[in-house]
Amino acid sequence: SARERVPRSSSTSPSRSVGSAASTAKQAPSTFVHISEQPFTLANWHQHINWLNVVLIIIIPAAGCTAAVFTPLQPKTALLAFVYYILTGLSITAGYHRLWSHRAYSARLPLRILLAAFGGGAVEGSIRWWSAGHRVHHRFTDTDRDPYSARKGLLYSHMGWMVLKHNPKKSARGRVDITDLNADPVVRWQHKNYIAVLVTMAFLFPMAVAGLGWGDWKGGLVWAGIVRLTVVHHATFCVNSLAHWLGDQPFDDRRSPRDHFLTAIVTFGEGYHNFHHEFPSDYRNALKWYQYDPTKWVIWALKHVGLAYDLKTFSQNAIEQGLVQQKQKKLDKWRARLNWGVPLEQLPVMEFEEFQEQAKTRALVLIAGVVHDVANFIEQHPGGKALIQSGIGKDATAVFNGGVYDHSNAAHNLLATMRVGVIHGGMEVEVWKMAQRENKDSTLKSDSNNASIVRAGAQA
Amino acid sequence: SARERVPRSSSTSPSRSVGSAASTAKQAPSTFVHISEQPFTLANWHQHINWLNVVLIIIIPAAGCTAAVFTPLQPKTALLAFVYYILTGLSITAGYHRLWSHRAYSARLPLRILLAAFGGGAVEGSIRWWSAGHRVHHRFTDTDRDPYSARKGLLYSHMGWMVLKHNPKKSARGRVDITDLNADPVVRWQHKNYIAVLVTMAFLFPMAVAGLGWGDWKGGLVWAGIVRLTVVHHATFCVNSLAHWLGDQPFDDRRSPRDHFLTAIVTFGEGYHNFHHEFPSDYRNALKWYQYDPTKWVIWALKHVGLAYDLKTFSQNAIEQGLVQQKQKKLDKWRARLNWGVPLEQLPVMEFEEFQEQAKTRALVLIAGVVHDVANFIEQHPGGKALIQSGIGKDATAVFNGGVYDHSNAAHNLLATMRVGVIHGGMEVEVWKMAQRENKDSTLKSDSNNASIVRAGAQA
């Protein structure tokens, strides 16, 4: 009874290929509730499924891999499959992704044609469909509008999003600017002839190479065509799943993208994904020469043969700013977990005479305008009992800060945990604050948790 | 003609052994200028030298190692030498250093006697002399008063300080409290009988073991006595040289001590010296189980057999405070090297109408009360030319901060570098500052270089 509405075709509507929600459409139910908004039932579950995609990313691969068990792998065909895996995979990463989705560089016509052709052989949809969706992913990362949101689970972001149907009314595809894609004749041509490109490049071309080359038609189709396709699929799908799940977040931890060399190895270098989401139009994903980013190396090489130009990079300054900010954030969190003593402004204020009076019965030492109860520390004092006892009831600021012993940072930190009061008038406190500012080139500040930041060597 | 004054003997004066400036003393010159204050000349150079120390740390070792070439090494003697190297070396690190110099734990009488005896066999002076000097080293690290100041060079801190004579008047030994050492009968006894202890434990004992045990009197003296002594010397001297020269400074970079696992391997675990100078009375030098600190392991084991007790540690809190502060300091330095845009307070103030007027001829975009010149960025904008152009002459705050696209930290940082003015009245700026404080839990602050600290996710 539940049937779905035919989505109107628009310039940004999904293509007819993988990931399409427009294919296999039927009539909408009278209530106009899109199938994706209805619960799964025994009766309607098959309507939730995007069957064209299921054929392309599950059934054909499964059939091909089964056939492979009964298809001897000839060495030449194996080499072809491997080379074609690299070519079609790199056409997705260097072409679909870094060139067309992110404009990270510009490519001359012959290169664009090659990338469009081999990229079509990866069976991931047309450039226009793929890039528009990818821009939505960057623009709405981790939100409900993110087509492959990592919040919906590893499997969902890997394949689930393509297997299920989506309400085209809720798509954010209309919100991204793809005028540049529409302006590229190669993109337009590939989108228009996508089915032909797919069948030719994914299956016929590798079959023909192996067939005409060394008579292995079947091996060409099964191994260099379908098995190779399956590997390319899961390798590139990992950018949406693994890269949002495994690794570090050196630039921003508010969203899911992560950096990991394992992901990089699987994905032709797309594994430095925290960097990539922060600097999407940088033609690099990995910054260091020893990190694995073959897509970057290929783009760089294409530049040197004149096929690519205008390679974009974010400035080293912008990149280091990101690192510094994220490190600061982590440090703030760490600082917040530690005990830095009662904040000065929460301490009771006492007169100097009061301090002297109380010090007759309590082990109070005045340092930098702050009164400390050192009773529990006298026995442990690494400088000996005598010295610390000599400070009781006195202003031991000078003696503590170099007059007798220039105490370590650790000593200053310990001291802060013994605070019990501040001397009225605050003269000493003022002096100390001035000293902080003038002599030590440092001001007392609080961090994002309102905890005060004290640097090594800048304590009271 | 130049002769030196006889130093008065006092309770903290150097002992008669290694490192002593009191030995081989002659009459003072009529002008009372101590030899160490006089320039080296051909006529007086030999008076600058502490000849007793030269004999103990250079001549005997050199002679013994020469003799070793002609002394067959028997397996049993080799084993003895190795075991005795461990015993005498550990007696310095666990005994002289962590027990007596730093009171990092307490030891029962039998253990103290063993440590005093084997430590004597390392020929590094009496416990009292060694520990007093070491306390001076900690108290005056890197200053002129530091007996083995790393500022005077690697060789000086390794051996030079023992080879040269020093003016006892300038010694800071009187400034450290050694009442606890004088209160220990083992320390007193060892100091009084130091020559006997030295000769017995360094030479006679290993000779007797090998001689009575398997008839190798000569091998016992040469290998287990002198060669072993030479190795122990340089191993422990490395704490003063290598540990102030090689490695990281995770706790404090204002002074020379450094952490390095190579130093640790050479020195029975004393190589985490940056930690040690920060937390001297901690019985540990290395914190992690996988770091090499056999001295710590031995003390821990001695505790479990009841010979050691009251092992002191600084709290994890104090230790992490030190790490956080030093990391903050490094981050401040890094931040200071980057361009964060013109500080808001240095920007010219303009009226909103003025901004609108100027935006007719310049690509000015108003975001969060700040005017930005985006002319050079329009072409590069990863979100496309159209969107950024649509902000020219307008207040694009909402659109920039999520209304259209929730820009990354990198985008905010780039934006800051395009600042050219602030809108008068600052209403927007106020709003933004409030937002910083209230919504994002963060306040704008400046670091010790007066550069403002902006965390990931907390930009305008």
Ligand code: HEM
């Ligand atoms: C009241 C709180 C005090 C605290 C928390 C404190 C803490 C410490 C700590 C942790 C050390 C070990 C070395 C270091 O980390 O720098 C130390 C050593 C020392 N302290 Fe204090 N101290 C206090 C008061 C004093 C006072 C009032 C004096 C002198 C009048 C003093 C004199 C020394 C000396 C001379 C040492 C060197 C010990 C050595 O290395 O032999 N301390 N103190």
Ligand code: HEM
């Ligand atoms: C005026 C200074 C601006 C700067 C410095 C700037 C910077 C950037 C940067 C660096 C990106 C790459 C993605 C990211 O890092 O988040 C980006 C993307 C984007 N920007 Fe801007 N932007 C500016 C203004 C605007 C304005 C005014 C709008 C909208 C009215 C806008 C809309 C977008 C969109 C939609 C994207 C997403 C592009 C995509 O992923 O397809 N930007 N911007």
Ligand SMILES: [Fe+2]
């Ligand atoms: Fe992503």
Ligand SMILES: [Fe+2]
């Ligand atoms: Fe991307």
Ligand SMILES: [Fe+2]
């Ligand atoms: Fe040291």
Ligand SMILES: [Fe+2]
């Ligand atoms: Fe020490």
